[in-house]
Amino acid sequence: MPLKNTNIVSAAQTKFGKLEGVTQREMFSEAVDKATIEAGIPKKDIQAAFIGSFIPEMLIHQGHSAPLLTDFAGLKGIPATRHEAACASGATALRAGVMAIESGMYDTVLVAGVEKMTSSTTPEVTEALAAAADDQFESSIGLTFPGVFAIAAVAHMNKYGTTEEDMARVAVKAHKNASTNPLAHFQKPITLEQALKPLVIAWPLKIFDCSPISDGAAALVLTSNEKTKQYTDLPVKIIGSGQASDSMNLCDRTDLTTFSASVDASRAAYKMAGLTAKDMDFAIVHDCFSIAEIIASEDIGFFEPGKGAKALRDGVTALDGDRPINPMGGLKAVGHPVGATGVKQVVVAYRELIGDAGPNQVPNHDTAVVHNFGGTGATCVITVMRRGDV
Amino acid sequence: MPLKNTNIVSAAQTKFGKLEGVTQREMFSEAVDKATIEAGIPKKDIQAAFIGSFIPEMLIHQGHSAPLLTDFAGLKGIPATRHEAACASGATALRAGVMAIESGMYDTVLVAGVEKMTSSTTPEVTEALAAAADDQFESSIGLTFPGVFAIAAVAHMNKYGTTEEDMARVAVKAHKNASTNPLAHFQKPITLEQALKPLVIAWPLKIFDCSPISDGAAALVLTSNEKTKQYTDLPVKIIGSGQASDSMNLCDRTDLTTFSASVDASRAAYKMAGLTAKDMDFAIVHDCFSIAEIIASEDIGFFEPGKGAKALRDGVTALDGDRPINPMGGLKAVGHPVGATGVKQVVVAYRELIGDAGPNQVPNHDTAVVHNFGGTGATCVITVMRRGDV
Numbered sequence: 001m002p003l004k005n006t007n008i009v010s011a012a013q014t015k016f017g018k019l020e021g022v023t024q025r026e027m028f029s030e031a032v033d034k035a036t037i038e039a040g041i042p043k044k045d046i047q048a049a050f051i052g053s054f055i056p057e058m059l060i061h062q063g064h065s066a067p068l069l070t071d072f073a074g075l076k077g078i079p080a081t082r083h084e085a086a087c088a089s090g091a092t093a094l095r096a097g098v099m100a101i102e103s104g105m106y107d108t109v110l111v112a113g114v115e116k117m118t119s120s121t122t123p124e125v126t127e128a129l130a131a132a133a134d135d136q137f138e139s140s141i142g143l144t145f146p147g148v149f150a151i152a153a154v155a156h157m158n159k160y161g162t163t164e165e166d167m168a169r170v171a172v173k174a175h176k177n178a179s180t181n182p183l184a185h186f187q188k189p190i191t192l193e194q195a196l197k198p199l200v201i202a203w204p205l206k207i208f209d210c211s212p213i214s215d216g217a218a219a220l221v222l223t224s225n226e227k228t229k230q231y232t233d234l235p236v237k238i239i240g241s242g243q244a245s246d247s248m249n250l251c252d253r254t255d256l257t258t259f260s261a262s263v264d265a266s267r268a269a270y271k272m273a274g275l276t277a278k279d280m281d282f283a284i285v286h287d288c289f290s291i292a293e294i295i296a297s298e299d300i301g302f303f304e305p306g307k308g309a310k311a312l313r314d315g316v317t318a319l320d321g322d323r324p325i326n327p328m329g330g331l332k333a334v335g336h337p338v339g340a341t342g343v344k345q346v347v348v349a350y351r352e353l354i355g356d357a358g359p360n361q362v363p364n365h366d367t368a369v370v371h372n373f374g375g376t377g378a379t380c381v382i383t384v385m386r387r388g389d390v
Numbered sequence: 391m392p393l394k395n396t397n398i399v400s401a402a403q404t405k406f407g408k409l410e411g412v413t414q415r416e417m418f419s420e421a422v423d424k425a426t427i428e429a430g431i432p433k434k435d436i437q438a439a440f441i442g443s444f445i446p447e448m449l450i451h452q453g454h455s456a457p458l459l460t461d462f463a464g465l466k467g468i469p470a471t472r473h474e475a476a477c478a479s480g481a482t483a484l485r486a487g488v489m490a491i492e493s494g495m496y497d498t499v500l501v502a503g504v505e506k507m508t509s510s511t512t513p514e515v516t517e518a519l520a521a522a523a524d525d526q527f528e529s530s531i532g533l534t535f536p537g538v539f540a541i542a543a544v545a546h547m548n549k550y551g552t553t554e555e556d557m558a559r560v561a562v563k564a565h566k567n568a569s570t571n572p573l574a575h576f577q578k579p580i581t582l583e584q585a586l587k588p589l590v591i592a593w594p595l596k597i598f599d600c601s602p603i604s605d606g607a608a609a610l611v612l613t614s615n616e617k618t619k620q621y622t623d624l625p626v627k628i629i630g631s632g633q634a635s636d637s638m639n640l641c642d643r644t645d646l647t648t649f650s651a652s653v654d655a656s657r658a659a660y661k662m663a664g665l666t667a668k669d670m671d672f673a674i675v676h677d678c679f680s681i682a683e684i685i686a687s688e689d690i691g692f693f694e695p696g697k698g699a700k701a702l703r704d705g706v707t708a709l710d711g712d713r714p715i716n717p718m719g720g721l722k723a724v725g726h727p728v729g730a731t732g733v734k735q736v737v738v739a740y741r742e743l744i745g746d747a748g749p750n751q752v753p754n755h756d757t758a759v760v761h762n763f764g765g766t767g768a769t770c771v772i773t774v775m776r777r778g779d780v
Contacts, residue, residue, distance in 0.1 A: 079633035
């Protein structure tokens with residue numbers, strides 16, 4: 001049964017990138033201001049906040065961020081909770097917001113995500129991010145995230161013949177799309193030759209196969225049907241929401257060319273929406289590494305297993321292709337402030353759906369699927385959205 | 391309007407204390423087994439998990455704990471999310487579980503909390519816990535948690551004449567109640583003289599005014615009305631749930647003798663339940679420090695502001711008093727594995743309500759209020775519960 005009562009009435013993000021001198025609370029506050037007062041929604045209307053943030057404890061020695069952030073953003077007093085699922089933190093906060101509305105306990109809530117990363121050194125960030133894998137069995141013996149996705153890449157190459165060039169094409173597409181997105185960390189197109197430069201991080205992944213370390217925040221306002229008219233004539237409805245988990249350990253998996261949490265969460269979300277992958281006009285997927293986009297495009301049912309690279313090669317997933325994926329540039333080029341990402345993905349889908357994506361507008365934009373993915377793929381959240389007037 | 395559809399059908403905790411050689415995932419798994427298979431609830435019936443945990447990133451270098459924990463506990467694949475609000479993490483997970491049921495998206499869910507603390511040194515734990523305060527303005531310049539509550543204690547002493555002896559009585563009551571609770575960290579009664587020994591941590595708080603560093607886990611199974619009969623004839627209903635926030639900084643508060651988040655969350659929860667503090671037979675409150683119990687007993691409306699110490703002195707809050715508070719020993723003597731605490735408090739209320747508290751049974755047990763409190767009081771969650779057959 002599709003969700004019936006949850007609407008997105010505004011959506012905003014800060015610029016993603018190395019935001020020097022801007023603190024976590026300042027970025028958060030900027031995103032909230034854009035999604036509330038600048039969108040004509042008084043802050044006093046916000047009844048509760050659900051916030052995604054991955055690892056501020058290790059990066060800026062700040063836990064218990066939710067009340068701190070809401071206080072700073074002019075929302076003092078409201079219930080404010082932080083949700084954490086590594087890189088899927090943002091989408092778990094969204095799901096909490098969806099349940100808050102669907103339960104009837106609230107009718108106007110804020111969903112936001114934030115991460116301040118660039119004030120830490122790269123080794124500090126790598127160490128912090130490694131906490132998203134199993135410390136007892138894998139990360140403590142040296143498996144960091146480029147390594148995790150390199151293993152998946154090798155498995156995919158071996159089983160399906162996917163090549164380093166295919167992966168490089170994910171980066172080329174991402175940088176091309178982001179070149180017209182002023183909120184992106186990188187706004188410069190790159191060539192296939194540049195993407196293939198042997199600056200190896202963890203073979204076969206090279207520097208351009210990896211999303212960057214970024215700062216940023218994103219925010220959404222969700223309302224019940226009754227409240228929606230008050231704020232907009234063109235809401236976006238969340239009609240399906242699925243979440244699934246998997247073992248944290250790669251060593252407990254039977255297949256490294258697919259992520260079962262993505263497959264299971266997609267099925268649950270499509271089923272709830274009463275739709276299939278074929279009904280989706282475009283997708284936003286979690287391309288933390290280039291191979292992750294290829295695998296996700298298969299896991300969410302856009303392409304058969306092993307056919308993702310070919311679809312990409314053939315331009316099917318390009319901005320002007322039949323099934324656009326990451327039309328504004330994805331994590332790869334827009335940046336990946338971890339806790340913000342899952343919310344920013346929905347901001348992008350919202351903008352595309354209401355036709356507000358400027359040079360990055362996809363041609364068909366009635367329905368979208370958003371794929372947010374945590375750690376080694378141990379969490380996946382899928383959101384199915386539809387423009388409210390369809 | 392009271393919540394109508396959320397029932398607790400089983401509740402369990404591990405022993406709290408220094409659980410040497412027992413890992414986070416093992417404790418979690420033990421609590422889950424007790425709350426599911428040992429209570430006659432097959433694990434396959436659990437559709438989603440909501441988990442409270444405060445700071446495993448800093449204590450055991452483990453983020454993204456929810457899928458890791460559920461996998462280890464035999465619940466692989468289900469949606470599993472971690473919720474963090476410092477010491478109120480457990481109750482924010484509970485609220486997420488309540489919304490999941492009330493939304494109709496799930497009808498049988500697990501709510502759990504866990505923290506592994508004793509594998510770290512006391513300075514490491516103190517540093518980790520300090521992340522629950524504002525790093526930019528307060529904790530980074532040396533304000534740790536005994537300091538925060540010492541400030542509240544001095545304010546309360548100054549305004550209301552509360553004494554060090556009053557605070558010591560909280561500890562004496564807690565240790566007395568815990569002496570018959572085999573799951574408590576400390577099971578030894580103490581005398582008022584012992585509690586007053588000048589082992590000062592942060593004046594006026596002495597060692598017995600502070601809850602200990604403990605390991606532990608707790609778990610609940612929540613079901614919709616329809617599913618409840620399948621598991622028990624005596625459920626406990628959650629009829630009210632309130633959450634509120636406050637500034638993280640003490641320097642932004644106007645009154646340090648009360649916590650506005652506790653007052654606001656209580657009002658919201660009682661209003662939802664259609665009841666008042668007077669209707670509550672007993673309370674479970676967050677006594678991380680002795681003064682916190684006295685203030686909480688006022689903030690939740692059991693006693694007028696400034697009258698909490700007198701009620702305690704007069705035995706009103708004793709196990710056999712008119713308005714028992716923390717009948718099994720509270721955080722002070724049972725222990726405070728941070729993420730587990732908010733769930734364990736509800737486990738205790740459940741056991742009291744269904745009449746399963748043995749020597750710690752309170753005489754009147756139709757309704758209860760549970761107060762879980764985060765950090766400097768920047769988050770408070772209040773839960774109002776009623777025995778299902780009342």
